[in-house]
Amino acid sequence: MRMLFDWFDDRTGIRQFVHAALYEHIPGGSRWRYVWGSTLVFTFTVQVVTGAFLWMAYSPSAQTAWESVYYIQHEMQGGWFLRGLHHYTAQAMVVLLALHMMQVVVDGAYRAPREVNFWLGLILLQLVLALSLTGYLLPWDQKGYWATQVATKLMGVVPGIGDKLQSLVVGGPNYGHHTLSRFFALHAGILPGLLIAVLVAHVALFRRHGIHARDPDPSRDSTFWPDQVLKDSVACLAVLVVILGLVARHAITGGETHARPADYLGADLGAPADASEPYPAARPEWYFLFLFQLLKYFEGDKEIYGAIVVPGVVMFAIFLMPIVGRWRLGHGFNVGLLFCLLIGVAGLTVQAMVEDRKDPRFQQAVAEAEASARRVKQLAQSPTGIPPTGAVTLLRDDPMSEGRKLFARYCAVCHSFQSDAGEGLAHAQAPSASNLHGFATRQWLSRLLDPKGVDSVDYFGATKHREGEMVSWVKENLAELDGPGRENLRKAVIALSAEAALPAQRAADAKDAKQAAEGRELIKSQLGCIDCHRFHDAGELGTAPDLTGYGSRDWLIAFVSNPGDERFYADRNDRMPAYAPHADDPHRNDLSPKQLALIVDFLRGDWYEPRPGR
Amino acid sequence: MRTEPQTDDRRGFGVKLAAIAAAALAFGTPLVAGLIVLLDPLRRRNPSGRFLRVASLAAVPADGIPRSFPVVAERRDAWNRFAAEPIGGVFLRHMKDGQVTALNGICPHAGCFVGFDGTRDRFACPCHKSEFRPDGTRIDPERCPSPRDLDALAVEIRGAEIWVRFENFRAGTREKILA
Numbered sequence: 001m002r003m004l005f006d007w008f009d010d011r012t013g014i015r016q017f018v019h020a021a022l023y024e025h026i027p028g029g030s031r032w033r034y035v036w037g038s039t040l041v042f043t044f045t046v047q048v049v050t051g052a053f054l055w056m057a058y059s060p061s062a063q064t065a066w067e068s069v070y071y072i073q074h075e076m077q078g079g080w081f082l083r084g085l086h087h088y089t090a091q092a093m094v095v096l097l098a099l100h101m102m103q104v105v106v107d108g109a110y111r112a113p114r115e116v117n118f119w120l121g122l123i124l125l126q127l128v129l130a131l132s133l134t135g136y137l138l139p140w141d142q143k144g145y146w147a148t149q150v151a152t153k154l155m156g157v158v159p160g161i162g163d164k165l166q167s168l169v170v171g172g173p174n175y176g177h178h179t180l181s182r183f184f185a186l187h188a189g190i191l192p193g194l195l196i197a198v199l200v201a202h203v204a205l206f207r208r209h210g211i212h213a214r215d216p217d218p219s220r221d222s223t224f225w226p227d228q229v230l231k232d233s234v235a236c237l238a239v240l241v242v243i244l245g246l247v248a249r250h251a252i253t254g255g256e257t258h259a260r261p262a263d264y265l266g267a268d269l270g271a272p273a274d275a276s277e278p279y280p281a282a283r284p285e286w287y288f289l290f291l292f293q294l295l296k297y298f299e300g301d302k303e304i305y306g307a308i309v310v311p312g313v314v315m316f317a318i319f320l321m322p323i324v325g326r327w328r329l330g331h332g333f334n335v336g337l338l339f340c341l342l343i344g345v346a347g348l349t350v351q352a353m354v355e356d357r358k359d360p361r362f363q364q365a366v367a368e369a370e371a372s373a374r375r376v377k378q379l380a381q382s383p384t385g386i387p388p389t390g391a392v393t394l395l396r397d398d399p400m401s402e403g404r405k406l407f408a409r410y411c412a413v414c415h416s417f418q419s420d421a422g423e424g425l426a427h428a429q430a431p432s433a434s435n436l437h438g439f440a441t442r443q444w445l446s447r448l449l450d451p452k453g454v455d456s457v458d459y460f461g462a463t464k465h466r467e468g469e470m471v472s473w474v475k476e477n478l479a480e481l482d483g484p485g486r487e488n489l490r491k492a493v494i495a496l497s498a499e500a501a502l503p504a505q506r507a508a509d510a511k512d513a514k515q516a517a518e519g520r521e522l523i524k525s526q527l528g529c530i531d532c533h534r535f536h537d538a539g540e541l542g543t544a545p546d547l548t549g550y551g552s553r554d555w556l557i558a559f560v561s562n563p564g565d566e567r568f569y570a571d572r573n574d575r576m577p578a579y580a581p582h583a584d585d586p587h588r589n590d591l592s593p594k595q596l597a598l599i600v601d602f603l604r605g606d607w608y609e610p611r612p613g614r
Numbered sequence: 615m616r617t618e619p620q621t622d623d624r625r626g627f628g629v630k631l632a633a634i635a636a637a638a639l640a641f642g643t644p645l646v647a648g649l650i651v652l653l654d655p656l657r658r659r660n661p662s663g664r665f666l667r668v669a670s671l672a673a674v675p676a677d678g679i680p681r682s683f684p685v686v687a688e689r690r691d692a693w694n695r696f697a698a699e700p701i702g703g704v705f706l707r708h709m710k711d712g713q714v715t716a717l718n719g720i721c722p723h724a725g726c727f728v729g730f731d732g733t734r735d736r737f738a739c740p741c742h743k744s745e746f747r748p749d750g751t752r753i754d755p756e757r758c759p760s761p762r763d764l765d766a767l768a769v770e771i772r773g774a775e776i777w778v779r780f781e782n783f784r785a786g787t788r789e790k791i792l793a
Contacts, residue, residue, distance in 0.1 A: 062691055146726065150741060153725040157786040163793075164656055173660045173793065176691035276684055276700030278719070278727030280740030295724070296742050299757050303723070303786050361731075365740060409682065413675055577672040588775075590673045 022225035024207065028216025030227035035235035036100035042236040043093045044195070050086040051188060058138070060184040061177045063390035065140035066272040070380060070391065073269050074262045084247035084266025090132050092243050094287045097125055105321065105338045108331050109212035115322035117205040120198055122319060127195045134187040136285055140180060142369060145273035146282035149175065154307045175275065271372040272391040280365035283356070290348035314341065375401055378610045403602025406595055410579065414461065433461035433576070439603055440500035440551025445493045451479045463574040469532065470544070488522050495519025500551030503606050523547070542566050556600040660793065665770060665777045668704060672774065676712065680705040680730050680748050682719060685780045703727060704767060704778055707748065716767040716778045717750045723760040725785045737764065761788045
């Protein structure tokens with residue numbers, strides 16, 4: 001064995017190499033303040049290892065990036081932990097870089113002959129920031145998408161070549177497949193490659209110059225192995241513990257409880273990127289917030305100062321530190337500059353956070369973003385799963401999400417949608433038409449057929465129907481009902497509501513089938529509804545809306561398509577637009593068949609709900 | 615016996631030049647091949663100047679309040695073609711006198727979508743707090759992060775329909791430059 005090793009050493013010189021690596025002389029002995037560089041090498045190694053494994057599961061394209069990250073986070077075993085490690089180690093690296101730089105500047109370790117190594121360190125800093133910027137986009141969620149948009153749009157303000165630069169980085173005029181493939185190539189290939197090359201040079205130069213010790217005590221001299229290695233390793237472990245704490249922070253604070261760790265541990269994953277969906281909650285990662293805040297101070301076309309000139313001047317000042325440090329007062333100036341910068345960065349960061357915390361619209365935007373992230377994951381876990389067109393279509397086809405937005409855009413101009421408890425859509429102006437929350441439910445109909453409810457703004461709003469025949473009929477005929485009369489009305493409500501076949505009333509409708517049958521007969525006879533309305537085979541059309549299938553999917557689609565149709569309000573229609581009157585030429589309609597169905601399903605509460613426990 | 619290396623300066627220079635040229639050619643070929651492909655996006659532009667149908671007149675009440683509508687058109691993303699996808703958003707404003715104006719919903723500062731805040735009667739950008747009046751002009755041009763007003767788009771009324779020439783403009787510039 002020894003002979004074999006001797007032979008290998010003779011051919012390679014391995015002993016000397018290992019000896020030089022391990023027994024580096026440390027004047028004054030090992031110290032805790034030397035650990036920062038090693039913790040950075042450690043965190044970078046963690047990123048290479050976790051990144052390589054994430055790579056094996058990641059697929060960079062506009063229809064697969066979010067989907068593959070979702071799969072890593074929520075479906076693959078231990079995926080949330082691997083992703084969490086990668087995410088929080090990236091953040092730890094930024095903090096450790098700041099600490100390393102502070103230690104180097106305060107100790108004056110940038111002075112001759114170490115200037116070049118200080119500059120290499122600055123390049124490493126830039127590379128780490130570039131890695132985190134490119135990594136932020138890769139999950140292709142709304143947060144990363146819109147925050148990165150701002151960063152690449154800012155490239156456009158570079159004089160002369162801005163738009164070309166932007167187009168090259170984005171891979172075309174708009175974000176898409178090639179934005180992801182370019183960012184991924186930078187993030188996983190080019191930037192780490194450069195980083196390794198510069199890091200090797202950085203460590204080699206560091207070894208060439210030896211450790212920079214202040215006032216070393218020669219009696220305590222020691223070597224890298226084992227004294228400093230022990231301190232370095234303990235420091236790396238401490239960093240790892242902090243990272244693990246961040247990965248599991250929601251379990252530690254106990255704020256949220258979910259059945260599965262992937263739902264609340266590790267890194268966040270927002271709703272999939274959608275270029276047509278504004279994202280008012282867009283913010284960069286916390287360590288870029290100071291730049292974000294800085295931009296607010298440069299108005300109009302002075303933006304280039306905030307985006308490029310000021311950061312450039314600051315980087316140049318840091319670059320000059322080794323030269324400035326040659327003068328007697330220079331070192332003091334450098335330390336002062338660094339602390340001013342750190343205080344400035346911290347101040348801007350805190351300011352950005354406080355402004356957001358105090359801004360109710362931002363808080364609401366964050367809550368909405370979280371809600372749609374939760375929703376899209378529910379849909380992805382539904383039996384439908386994620387279609388090949390990507391998860392963004394899950395939300396676009398979801399009545400609960402898209403139907404709600406369409407309602408807000410097309411219907412909420414006149415209609416409100418609010419329960420007594422205030423759930424539903426917030427409304428800016430006074431509604432001029434009915435409140436459609438719970439439309440065609442027993443509760444909604446009971447109040448319509450209540451003399452005290454029928455003329456409220458919730459039913460006929462401010463339309464002429466508020467003083468119409470229905471209101472006067474209810475007031476005249478239903479004001480003083482006796483016991484059996486009330487019972488008959490209750491059955492009629494059950495029958496009419498059953499016409500809608502609402503998902504939320506499925507159980508109640510089945511239970512009360514007999515009463516509904518009685519109610520149907522009452523509507524056709526005793527109650528006199530068919531004097532104006534048609535109901536199945538009784539009554540005529542043209543005087544009042546058809547009650548056959550009232551509130552059902554087909555009925556609502558037909559109604560919204562053309563409320564002025566003979567089947568509904570005919571010529572008594574008051575201001576409700578026809579959203580799809582041209583059945584033969586759908587392009588002329590305001591709402592496509594799909595949009596119409598989404599709005600109607602939203603009104604009926606007809607959407608996928610996960611079974612409890614999942 | 616070793617012969618002394620050739621020390622003729624002129625010949626030495628020629629050899630060095632040839633060595634550098636050969637190496638540059640050899641190593642440069644794959645690099646140039648890659649760069650040509652990398653620069654491909656410079657050739658690509660968004661189709662623009664098309665009038666697109668955005669909404670019917672009936673869908674925009676004539677009350678002067680800006681309302682957001684998606685612009686749906688064909689979209690291409692590298693190898694994919696989407697027949698009808700939302701490619702942007704516009705705010706339509708139908709005045710009491712019947713006039714209709716359209717604004718691109720993207721803030722000219724950094725490209726975020728602005729929202730219309732009905733309670734304060736203004737557009738507000740969620741990113742860097744630019745604010746605009748309902749007609750798209752900046753409320754405080756001196757201090758607004760946006761270098762120009764919201765971008766107005768050409769509108770045509772065709773029958774009972776609102777058609778808009780949908781264009782995106784470069785962010786961060788004082789002038790409206792097509793993106």
